[in-house]
Amino acid sequence: MKLSLGPLLYYWPRAAVLTFYEQIALSAVSTVYLGEIVCSRRHELRRTDWLDLARDLAAAGKEVVLSTPVLIESESDLKAMRRVVDNGSCAVEANDMGAVRLLSGKGRFIAGPHLNVYNPHTLAFLAGLGAQRWVAPVEMTRDMLADMVKAAPAEMETEVFGYGRLPLAHSARCFTARRNNLPKDDCRFTCMEHPDGLALDTREGEPFIALNGVQTQSALVHTLCTELNAVEQMGVGVVRISPQSKFTLQVIKLFAARMEGVVSPAEAATELEGLAPAPLCNGYWYGKPGHDLIEARS
Amino acid sequence: MNTVSMPGRRIQLVCPAGNLPSLRAAVDGGADAVYMGLRDNTNARAFGGLNFDLKSAREGVQYAHAHGAKVLMAINTYPQAATWTRWTDAIDTAVTLGIDAVIVADPGLMAYARKRHPGLRLHLSVQGSATNYEAINFYREHFDVQRAVLPRVLSLEQVEQVVRNTPVEIEVFGFGSLCVMVEGRCALSSYVTGEAPNLAGVCSPAKAVRWEPHADGLEARLDGMLIDKYAPGEHAAYPTVCKGRFKAGDDVYYAIEEPASLNAMELLPRLVAMGIAAIKIEGRQRSPSYVATVTRVWRAAIDEVQRTGTIAPHPECEHALRRVAEGQTHTLGAYHRPWK
Numbered sequence: 001m002k003l004s005l006g007p008l009l010y011y012w013p014r015a016a017v018l019t020f021y022e023q024i025a026l027s028a029v030s031t032v033y034l035g036e037i038v039c040s041r042r043h044e045l046r047r048t049d050w051l052d053l054a055r056d057l058a059a060a061g062k063e064v065v066l067s068t069p070v071l072i073e074s075e076s077d078l079k080a081m082r083r084v085v086d087n088g089s090c091a092v093e094a095n096d097m098g099a100v101r102l103l104s105g106k107g108r109f110i111a112g113p114h115l116n117v118y119n120p121h122t123l124a125f126l127a128g129l130g131a132q133r134w135v136a137p138v139e140m141t142r143d144m145l146a147d148m149v150k151a152a153p154a155e156m157e158t159e160v161f162g163y164g165r166l167p168l169a170h171s172a173r174c175f176t177a178r179r180n181n182l183p184k185d186d187c188r189f190t191c192m193e194h195p196d197g198l199a200l201d202t203r204e205g206e207p208f209i210a211l212n213g214v215q216t217q218s219a220l221v222h223t224l225c226t227e228l229n230a231v232e233q234m235g236v237g238v239v240r241i242s243p244q245s246k247f248t249l250q251v252i253k254l255f256a257a258r259m260e261g262v263v264s265p266a267e268a269a270t271e272l273e274g275l276a277p278a279p280l281c282n283g284y285w286y287g288k289p290g291h292d293l294i295e296a297r298s
Numbered sequence: 299m300n301t302v303s304m305p306g307r308r309i310q311l312v313c314p315a316g317n318l319p320s321l322r323a324a325v326d327g328g329a330d331a332v333y334m335g336l337r338d339n340t341n342a343r344a345f346g347g348l349n350f351d352l353k354s355a356r357e358g359v360q361y362a363h364a365h366g367a368k369v370l371m372a373i374n375t376y377p378q379a380a381t382w383t384r385w386t387d388a389i390d391t392a393v394t395l396g397i398d399a400v401i402v403a404d405p406g407l408m409a410y411a412r413k414r415h416p417g418l419r420l421h422l423s424v425q426g427s428a429t430n431y432e433a434i435n436f437y438r439e440h441f442d443v444q445r446a447v448l449p450r451v452l453s454l455e456q457v458e459q460v461v462r463n464t465p466v467e468i469e470v471f472g473f474g475s476l477c478v479m480v481e482g483r484c485a486l487s488s489y490v491t492g493e494a495p496n497l498a499g500v501c502s503p504a505k506a507v508r509w510e511p512h513a514d515g516l517e518a519r520l521d522g523m524l525i526d527k528y529a530p531g532e533h534a535a536y537p538t539v540c541k542g543r544f545k546a547g548d549d550v551y552y553a554i555e556e557p558a559s560l561n562a563m564e565l566l567p568r569l570v571a572m573g574i575a576a577i578k579i580e581g582r583q584r585s586p587s588y589v590a591t592v593t594r595v596w597r598a599a600i601d602e603v604q605r606t607g608t609i610a611p612h613p614e615c616e617h618a619l620r621r622v623a624e625g626q627t628h629t630l631g632a633y634h635r636p637w638k
Contacts, residue, residue, distance in 0.1 A: 071480055072430040073456050081432075098432030101439070116427070116482060116496060118376035121406025125440075139485050139497060147379035169484040169540075172451035172632045175554055179546060184638045200544040200553050202524040208544055209486070211553065216479070218489055283492070289521060290489035 001232045003255055004031035004159060006242040007067040007093075009167060009212060011191045014044040016245075021053050023249055025060035028256040031238065032057050033093055035067045035084060039174070039213045040077050041187065047083060054090050065091045068099040070114045071170045071214065093135070104129040113137055113161060114170075118144070120151035133157040135240065138166050138222070141287040142230065149235040157237040163225065163251055164242025165197060165210050165277070166218040166290060175211040184214075195245035196277045207278050218290060220281035225272050226265035226296040227285055228258050247275040265296055309569070310576035311600055312370065312469060313593045316348045319586040321358045324367075327593030331368035333401060334358065335582065340388040341372040342425055343582040344499030352391070359395050368398040374423035375499045376404050386410050393418055399444070402426075403482060408441040421469070422446040425495065427482035429456075431463035438466050445469055445575060449481045454565060454633045458572045467575035473592055473619070474580025476560045476631050478540050486539040491521045502538040509534075518542075535626070561619060561628040563596070566603050588622045595619055 005024055008017065024032060034050050034057075036042050045053075054064040066084050069077060078098070085092055085102045094100045095112035103109040111117055111126045111134040123134060134152075136145055138161050149158050176198055177187035191198075197210030199219045207219035224231055224239065231239065241252055254271055257263040263271075273280060283292030313329035315321035324332045335341030337349040350358060362369045371392045377385035385404070389411045392400050399419035402408050403426040411418055424447040428434045437443040445467035448457060461468050479486070481495070488494035491506040502520055510517040516528045518537035525537035535541050535557040544553045560580070562569070569577065577600070579592050595615045603609050620628065631637055 070483070071451070072433075073452055075459055078430055078432060096430070096433055097426075097428060097436045098430045101432050101436035104436075114427075114483060116376055116403070118404065118497065119378050119382060119406050121377075121382070121409060122404055123406075125405050125409055137485075137496075139488050139494065144378050144380070151379060166485075166489070168489050169479040169486050171479045171554075172453075172638050173478060173555070174638070179551075179553070183636060185635070198546060200546050203527055203543065203545055203550055204524045205545070206523065208523070209489075209539070209553070216486065216554070284488070287492070289492040290485065291523075 001228075001236060001259060002030040002238050003028055003252060003259075004238050004240045005029045005033065005248075005252070006161070006164065006240045007033045007035055007037050008243045009038055009215065009217070010195055010197065010243070010245065011039070011042045011044065011189065011213070012195055012245065013192065014049075016195075017045055018053075020243070020248070021057065025057055025062065027249055027252045029062065029241065029252055031063040031065060033065045033067045034090075037067045037069050037095060038215045039191070040069065040074075040080060041184075042189070042191075042213075051087065051089075058090075063091070065093050065110055067093040067112060068095050070095045071172070072096050072098055073172060100126065100129060106130065108132045111135065113167075120148060123148060123151075123156065124153055127153040127156055131156070133159055133238070135159040135161070138168070138290070139284055142227075142234070142285050143287065145236070146234050158235065159238035159240055160224060160231060160236050161222065162231075162239035162241060162255065163223050164221060164244060166222045166284075167215055168209070168218055168290075169216040171214050171216070174213050175216065176213050179211060199278065218281065219278050220291050221276040221278050222284070222290070223272060223276070223280050223282055224285060225255060225258060225268045227282065228255070229265075230296075232259070244277050246277065250275050308604065309574055309600060311593070311596055312576050312578045313589060314474075314579055314582040314584065315358065315589070316343065316582040316584065317350070317586075318354045318358055320582075320584075320589040322361060323586045323590040324593050325362050325365045327590050328597035329367055329593050331370055331398070331576070332358075332362055333370040333372055333578075333582070335372045336388055336391065338384065338388075339375055339497075339499040340377075340385050342374050342423075342495045342499050343372070344375070345583050346504065348583060352395075355395050359397065363396070370399045370401055370421060371395075371397045372401040372423065373407065374401050374403045374425045376496050377407055378497065386414075389415065389418075401447070405437075405440070408437070408443070412441050419444050422466075423482075424449050424471075425482040427480050429480065431460045434460065434464045434466050438464070447471075447578060450477055450560065451480050451632050453635045453638070454568060457569075457574070457633070461573050468573075469576040469578050470562075470569065470574055471560060471580055472562045472566070472577035472596065473560060476555075476558060476629065478555045490523050490539055502536065507537055557626050558629040559623045559626045560631045561623070562630060562633055563599055563619075564609065565630065565633055566599055566609055567607060570603050584622075591618050591622050
């Protein structure tokens with residue numbers, strides 16, 4: 001089983017992004033997903049910057065994948081998506097069926113977590129078009145995933161979301177701009193003030209959701225850190241770490257240590273609590289509400 | 299008043315049928331088509347007491363067809379390996395019943411339907427999250443999808459761009475409850491309750507809702523989580539996560555949206571002119587009288603636009619629609635760019 005770094009979901013200053021990926025180049029992840037997938041207005045890194053990063057990370061021995069945007073509304077969104085698809089050097093993660101259309105029959109691609117692949121028939125269909133890896137939707141339970149892996153076509157690799165605030169929903173509306181009483185067209189990029197999203201509590205003070213522009217995330221931090229043995233036994237090939245603004249490198253180290261068996265699940269859970277930007281959850285894995293935290297039995 | 303050139307083709311009115319009385323109300327009110335679902339989680343309104351068993355479905359199809367209306371069956375949730383045959387059975391059942399088209403979201407299920415029932419008409423559900431013509435054309439190329447229902451996130455200009463670039467018929471929402479999130483890409487409900495539209499066909503399921511009256515107001519909870527609290531006399535909305543009030547620092551506010559419902563009637567002339575094939579009315583979970591009122595008003599509006607190319611203000615219709623909108627204000631939603 002390998003580790004991957006998912007696409008950066010937040011809007012960080014350019015220098016912070018570049019420094020972050022310099023460190024990632026030296027980390028234990030095998031695969032790095034790159035690109036802006038949440039909001040087409042964000043521009044700290046241009047297309048050529050992402051491609052430069054891709055080249056540097058590939059030179060450092062990483063498999064580099066460019067991810068396509070989740071929500072495509074306008075003709076310019078389509079153009080941006082086509083440029084990712086036609087990048088000419090890196091594999092592509094498709095997060096919209098429009099991207100799948102353009103990738104079909106052109107070799108290997110990755111079916112991203114936003115494609116709603118929930119059964120082996122859909123997975124086989126995508127395999128026929130060239131998908132060689134798929135990322136399970138966040139709602140998928142361990143039982144559903146076990147069925148999927150068992151029935152997956154040969155050569156199909158399975159990836160799961162292993163750490164980070166869960167991307168739960170996407171909208172045409174920007175909720176960070178809304179928070180600041182700004183229209184989306186004149187948002188002033190206030191999402192940059194929230195490097196892990198803008199966390200909201202219920203009126204009773206319970207951590208609830210995090211606003212990340214047009215994306216809504218869980219406030220709690222999902223993790224399969226204590227479930228990694230079960231995940232590996234099931235036949236999952238890749239575990240995804242989603243970047244958070246602090247301690248992502250330490251989280252990668254911790255997951256790597258867990259996979260090598262040098263840290264116990266209990267030790268890992270305790271350490272992770274100190275690294276995550278909010279309390280942990282893993283309910284989806286167990287078929288429970290996503291915000292639940294269930295203690296691993298394995 | 300909006301004036302447009304006369305439309306080239308007739309725009310269809312597609313109305314919700316949560317049960318037989320609603321189906322009759324829609325047909326009697328002049329719906330060109332009704333959409334319905336079976337009594338299980340194969341459709342995105344899998345609510346207790348709603349939907350059709352075989353007997354009522356047969357009766358409904360007969361009634362609609364006898365009155366010249368089509369029947370569409372929503373089989374628009376995502377089947378899983380362990381429950382796959384429930385969804386394929388639903389497809390087979392639709393064919394047996396003489397349903398005119400099935401509304402589907404899952405590619406695997408579309409492949410099944412296309413192979414097993416080559417003549418069956420497929421509509422791409424809003425749950426399929428297809429917001430652009432590349433995606434819609436993808437479903438056409440692989441499964442010969444005849445119509446696509448657009449998620450409620452596109453501006454009018456973006457809708458037009460889709461229509462211009464696909465031969466697939468386009469259906470858009472005209473009226474009813476508003477999803478602020480892209481349909482098919484929202485797991486907020488399952489994050490809190492364990493069940494959401496994609497897999498369970500529900501959003502904020504009734505069994506997870508608890509209303510707790512207190513001296514200082516009414517609390518609306520979803521699986522224990524406080525979604526909102528209403529002062530005495532304040533209008534209380536059903537506690538879906540996206541319509542709750544939450545705290546950012548010391549501020550308590552509607553973080554995602556204020557409860558509002560969609561009414562795109564004033565855009566009807568433009569929708570007709572751009573070649574939209576059908577207008578969908580949301581609300582299978584609503585009462586037969588809601589269906590009757592909304593169908594009647596929209597039928598008259600569509601007929602007026604088809605006849606004259608324009609729509610004049612009708613205060614009494616506006617009033618009738620407001621009355622059924624559950625005390626919520628009306629919005630043009632994403633069709634109107636500033637909403638975003």
